[in-house]
Amino acid sequence: xxxxxxxxxxxxxxxxxxxxxxxxxxxxxxxxxxxxxxxxxxxxxxxxxxxxxxxxxxxxxxxxxxxxxxxxxxxxxxxxxxxxxxxxxxxxxxxxxxxxxxxxxxxxxxxxxxxxxxxxxxxxxxxxxxxxxxxxxxxxxxxxxxxxxxxxxxxxxxxxxxxxxxxxxx
Amino acid sequence: xxxxxxxxxxxxxxxxxxxxxxxxxxxxxxxxxxxxxxxxxxxxxxxxxxxxxxxxxxxxxxxxxxxxxxxxxxxxxxxxxxxxxxxxxxxxxxxxxxxxxxxxxxxxxxxxxxxxxxxxxxxxxxxxxxxxxxxxxxxxxxxxxxxxxxxxxxxxxxxxxxxxxxxxxxxxxxxxxxxxxxxxxxxxxxxxxxxxxxxxxxxxxxxxxxxxxxxxxxxxxxxxxxxxxxxxxxxxxxxxxxxxxxxxxxxxxxxxxxxxxxxxxxxxxxxxxxxxxxxxxxxxxxxxxxxxxxxxxxxxxxxxxxxxxxxxxxxxxxxxxxxxxxxxxxxxxxxxxxxxxxxxxxxxxxxxxxxxxxxxxxxxxxxxxxxxxxxxxxxxxxxxxxxxxxxxxxxxxxxxxxxxxxxxxxxxxxxxxxxxxxxxxxxxxxxxxxxxxxxxxxxxxxxxxxxxxxxxxxxxxxxxxxxxxxxxxxxxxxxxxxxxxxxxxxxxxxxxxxxxxxxxxx
Numbered sequence: 001x002x003x004x005x006x007x008x009x010x011x012x013x014x015x016x017x018x019x020x021x022x023x024x025x026x027x028x029x030x031x032x033x034x035x036x037x038x039x040x041x042x043x044x045x046x047x048x049x050x051x052x053x054x055x056x057x058x059x060x061x062x063x064x065x066x067x068x069x070x071x072x073x074x075x076x077x078x079x080x081x082x083x084x085x086x087x088x089x090x091x092x093x094x095x096x097x098x099x100x101x102x103x104x105x106x107x108x109x110x111x112x113x114x115x116x117x118x119x120x121x122x123x124x125x126x127x128x129x130x131x132x133x134x135x136x137x138x139x140x141x142x143x144x145x146x147x148x149x150x151x152x153x154x155x156x157x158x159x160x161x162x163x164x165x166x167x168x169x170x
Numbered sequence: 171x172x173x174x175x176x177x178x179x180x181x182x183x184x185x186x187x188x189x190x191x192x193x194x195x196x197x198x199x200x201x202x203x204x205x206x207x208x209x210x211x212x213x214x215x216x217x218x219x220x221x222x223x224x225x226x227x228x229x230x231x232x233x234x235x236x237x238x239x240x241x242x243x244x245x246x247x248x249x250x251x252x253x254x255x256x257x258x259x260x261x262x263x264x265x266x267x268x269x270x271x272x273x274x275x276x277x278x279x280x281x282x283x284x285x286x287x288x289x290x291x292x293x294x295x296x297x298x299x300x301x302x303x304x305x306x307x308x309x310x311x312x313x314x315x316x317x318x319x320x321x322x323x324x325x326x327x328x329x330x331x332x333x334x335x336x337x338x339x340x341x342x343x344x345x346x347x348x349x350x351x352x353x354x355x356x357x358x359x360x361x362x363x364x365x366x367x368x369x370x371x372x373x374x375x376x377x378x379x380x381x382x383x384x385x386x387x388x389x390x391x392x393x394x395x396x397x398x399x400x401x402x403x404x405x406x407x408x409x410x411x412x413x414x415x416x417x418x419x420x421x422x423x424x425x426x427x428x429x430x431x432x433x434x435x436x437x438x439x440x441x442x443x444x445x446x447x448x449x450x451x452x453x454x455x456x457x458x459x460x461x462x463x464x465x466x467x468x469x470x471x472x473x474x475x476x477x478x479x480x481x482x483x484x485x486x487x488x489x490x491x492x493x494x495x496x497x498x499x500x501x502x503x504x505x506x507x508x509x510x511x512x513x514x515x516x517x518x519x520x521x522x523x524x525x526x527x528x529x530x531x532x533x534x535x536x537x538x539x540x541x542x543x544x545x546x547x548x549x550x551x552x553x554x555x556x557x558x559x560x561x562x563x564x565x566x567x568x569x570x571x572x573x574x575x576x577x578x579x580x581x582x583x584x585x586x587x588x589x590x591x592x593x594x595x596x597x598x599x600x601x602x603x604x605x606x607x608x609x610x611x612x613x614x615x616x617x618x619x620x621x622x623x624x625x626x627x628x629x630x631x632x633x634x635x636x637x638x639x640x641x642x643x644x645x646x647x648x649x650x651x652x653x654x655x656x657x658x659x660x661x662x663x664x665x666x667x668x669x670x671x672x673x674x675x676x
Contacts, residue, residue, distance in 0.1 A: 044615040145222075
């Protein structure tokens with residue numbers, strides 16, 4: 001299309017990756033019902049994945065033809081350290097969520113991320129993360145009653161304790 | 171009629187519903203206003219928390235967030251020259267110059283009142299048109315639904331990004347994701363890899379929060395050090411004379427908004443830009459030139475984008491076909507709450523329709539109230555450092571994805587789609603069509619099979635059916651036109667036509 005089109009670092013890899021995924025999808029879709037009938041359960045997935053293959057190949061060819069962009073690097077412009085680090089953090093958060101429970105994991109996650117991202121010291125991060133978590137907890141857990149994994153903190157007992165305390169005063 | 175009125179006012183007299191609409195609108199305004207936090211993000215994260223709620227309460231919150239979010243972007247556009255949402259891009263053209271002249275308060279006042287005017291008009295059209303459209307939609311054949319859904323995905327794909335091919339890929343990817351699980355008709359496994367957990371398919375919430383919550387948040391990390399500029403704010407509530415002066419223009423631009431909003435694939439952002447363009451053409455002698463702080467340039471996009479909300483609800487409720495990513499998410503939420511958007515909704519559950527219309531009116535009123543107050547707190551909230559905001563969004567995304575099914579698998583899916591969405595956005599692939607695809611996958615699949623079975627598996631008969639029915643033909647031509655409009659031949663033709671136009675004018 002455009003003669004002066006440029007490609008970003010890693011774009012070729014991503015385009016080829018999508019083409020591979022699409023090819024895999026066509027193969028799996030063929031396995032559902034083959035070319036049995038136009039109304040078979042496999043017809044729609046096969047059409048869709050075929051469209052994916054065609055479009056992803058066009059994209060890949062176009063990307064390969066484009067000139068690499070000047071003065072850009074993958075770890076600066078595409079995946080800067082902050083984004084890579086936060087991705088790892090949320091992955092760890094998700095892994096620890098069930099065994100450790102919502103409160104300690106979230107507290108730790110918020111504290112560490114604010115500390116690293118804001119670079120404003122331990123006290124600021126501790127204060128901000130406690131405040132954020134308290135707000136979220138009150139709004140979502142207590143007001144909206146969303147269930148979160150309890151983990152190591154005996155949350156229900158604590159809530160029941162306070163409920164009794166206030167209930168007893170009536 | 172009386173019944174409709176009763177349903178219409180349900181949310182007005184129930185204090186808890188009233189509060190939820192207010193809360194939703196308030197949250198919507200603020201989330202919409204913070205640059206980088208989109209309405210889509212807010213709706214997708216918050217919807218996951220309403221999963222276990224009763225349907226009326228959930229609807230109140232969703233409607234509020236949507237209405238507030240579309241408006242909220244205008245404030246940051248005026249104050250900071252950063253549109254908080256795509257629908258506020260045109261608002262910044264004249265809003266920011268006004269703020270620079272020290273008239274930020276006035277600009278906010280005018281845009282708020284005009285947003286409400288547009289909003290009311292959009293809701294009015296929704297209330298009048300939806301019953302008619304749904305009656306008409308009863309005559310739709312399966313092939314029409316299929317074509318309409320394909321058209322919606324293609325339009326979102328072609329209008330929102332740099333290339334149609336990438337939009338098509340994204341839409342197809344969404345359709346593929348939506349087809350994972352047991353086939354709804356024959357219960358045959360599709361893309362399950364023998365894993366029982368995949369029988370129910372990939373949670374739509376996980377895809378949506380991943381693409382619009384996590385991916386957005388990660389992208390925002392790239393601009394973490396940008397700070398906001400402070401503005402002086404004076405009088406906010408505009409004078410009656412000012413409102414009356416812009417009323418004729420606002421009615422025109424609202425109409426543009428409703429129509430654009432009701433078309434599949436086009437939403438508030440395009441409506442706002444078109445309305446701005448219209449205002450520029452019809453305003454012969456603006457007090458201040460456009461682009462330097464003309465109030466007309468503020469009135470037009472603001473009325474249009476809020477009018478588009480009412481418009482967008484028309485295809486969503488009557489056909490079950492979303493116009494953009496936000497309405498796709500709302501349709502998903504309606505499914506979760508056991509509602510089935512489509513022509514039968516109006517017949518089976520007219521109460522739900524009138525309830526939604528009533529809640530929209532209420533949200534519009536709250537928008538007016540919150541819009542004209544609380545500017546000072548607002549400036550503080552917008553200045554919240556991203557270092558705080560982003561971890562918070564990521565946390566809410568995880569909790570939201572978990573809360574829907576109490577399943578940690580959904581959280582991993584969400585993270586996976588978050589990372590995929592991040593790279594897709596960076597490399598210029600649109601993510602809107604993915605969500606539309608996931609939502610519409612089943613509709614297209616089922617209607618395709620119904621259509622082809624009714625033609626006894628003959629593609630030729632199906633094609634003849636399309637060509638001989640006026641409605642199908644129009645839809646089919648529209649689909650074809652989208653492809654043609656991307657070919658070099660069309661671009662050359664367009665250039666020639668416009669060139670002769672200009673010559674003729676000269």
